[in-house]
Amino acid sequence: DTGVSQNPRHKITKRGQNVTFRCDPISEHNRLYWYRQTLGQGPEFLTYFQNEAQLEKSRLLSDRFSAERPKGSFSTLEIQRTEQGDSAMYLCASSPGTGVYGYTFGSGTRLTVV
Amino acid sequence: DAKTTQPPSMDCAEGRAANLPCNHSTISGNEYVYWYRQIHSQGPQYIIHGLKNNETNEMASLIITEDRKSSTLILPHATLRDTAVYYCILMNYGGSQGNLIFGKGTKLSVKP
Numbered sequence: 001d002t003g004v005s006q007n008p009r010h011k012i013t014k015r016g017q018n019v020t021f022r023c024d025p026i027s028e029h030n031r032l033y034w035y036r037q038t039l040g041q042g043p044e045f046l047t048y049f050q051n052e053a054q055l056e057k058s059r060l061l062s063d064r065f066s067a068e069r070p071k072g073s074f075s076t077l078e079i080q081r082t083e084q085g086d087s088a089m090y091l092c093a094s095s096p097g098t099g100v101y102g103y104t105f106g107s108g109t110r111l112t113v114v
Numbered sequence: 115d116a117k118t119t120q121p122p123s124m125d126c127a128e129g130r131a132a133n134l135p136c137n138h139s140t141i142s143g144n145e146y147v148y149w150y151r152q153i154h155s156q157g158p159q160y161i162i163h164g165l166k167n168n169e170t171n172e173m174a175s176l177i178i179t180e181d182r183k184s185s186t187l188i189l190p191h192a193t194l195r196d197t198a199v200y201y202c203i204l205m206n207y208g209g210s211q212g213n214l215i216f217g218k219g220t221k222l223s224v225k226p
Contacts, residue, residue: 004157033213042116042201042216043158056213091157100146102160103214 004106006092012112013082020078021109023092029104030097032075034067036060037089037108049075050097082113116217117141118202123221126196132189134220136202139183146205147178148214149187151198158201158216161187192224 005024013019025032030051035043046065047057051072061067064082069075079086089110093103119137126132138147146165150158162169162176164185169176175188189196201219 035214035216040218042199042218043214045213045215048213058213093157100163102148102150102163103158104160105157107155107157 004092004094004104006090006106006109008109009107010110010112012114015082015084015113017082018078018080019082019111020076021090021092021111023075023077023106025074025092025094026104028096029094030072031095032069033093033095033103034075034077035091035093037091038087043091046077079111082111084113087111087113116215117204118217120200120202120217120220122218123223125223125225126189126192128194128224128226129191132187132192132196132222132224134187134189134200134202134222135184136186137184138202138204141182141204142206144206147176147182147185148203148205149174149176150201150203150214150216151196152201152219153195153198161200163205192222194224194226196222197224198222 007022033048034046037043045058046061047067049069064080067077089108091108093105095101095103146163148163149161152158164176178185199219199221
C-alpha cells in the first residue's frame with residue numbers, strides 16, 4: 001500500500017466551473033476525512049466518513065460542496081460553480097475505524113480558480 | 115477553534131535537540147495530545163500522540179506535564195529535513211467525533 005492517494009495534484013479552473021477531486025485511502029482504513037488549507041493557515045476540517053456513511057460536516061461545507069464515498073472505498077469531493085475563494089489545497093486523510101491512531105494524509109489537490 | 119497555543123516560530127541548529135512547546139490548559143480528561151508536522155507543499159504527517167504518560171517513537175519524544183496542561187515535542191537531533199510547521203492538536207476519541215482541529219502551529223527552521 002502506497003498510502004493515501006489524491007488526484008489530480010493540481011487543478012486550474014475558471015470561475016463558475018465544476019471540479020471533482022478523488023481520494024483513495026489506505027485500503028484497510030474505515031475512516032476518511034476531507035480538509036481544506038489556505039495559504040498560511042492550518043488545515044480546516046470539511047467532512048468525514050465512516051465506511052460509506054458521512055458522519056459529520058463542517059459549516060464550511062456550503063451547498064456547493066458535496067462529498068461521497070460509495071461502497072466505503074474511494075471518495076470524491078465536488079465543488080459546483082467554483083468561486084475564487086475556493087482556491088486552496090484540498091487534503092484527504094484516512095485512519096482505522098477504531099482505536100487511537102494518527103491520520104495518514106495524502107499530498108493534497110491544489111485548486112486555483114481564475 | 116483550536117484549543118492549543120504554540121509559538122509561531124522557532125529556530126534550531128542542525129544536530130541539536132528541538133524542543134517545541136504547546137499549551138493546552140483546558141484539556142479534558144479523555145483528550146489525547148497529538149503532534150503532526152507539515153513540510154512545505156505536502157500533507158500533514160503524524161508524529162506522535164499521548165494521553166498522560168511520556169511517549170517516544172523513532173521520530174520524536176512527547177513530554178506531557180503531570181497536570182496535562184502543557185506538553186513538549188522533542189526532536190533529539192534535528193536535521194534540515196525537519197524544517198516544517200509543527201501542529202499540536204487535542205483529540206477526543208469519544209463517540210463519533212474524530213476530526214482534528216488544527217491551529218497555526220509552530221514554524222520550525224533548522225539551520226546549518
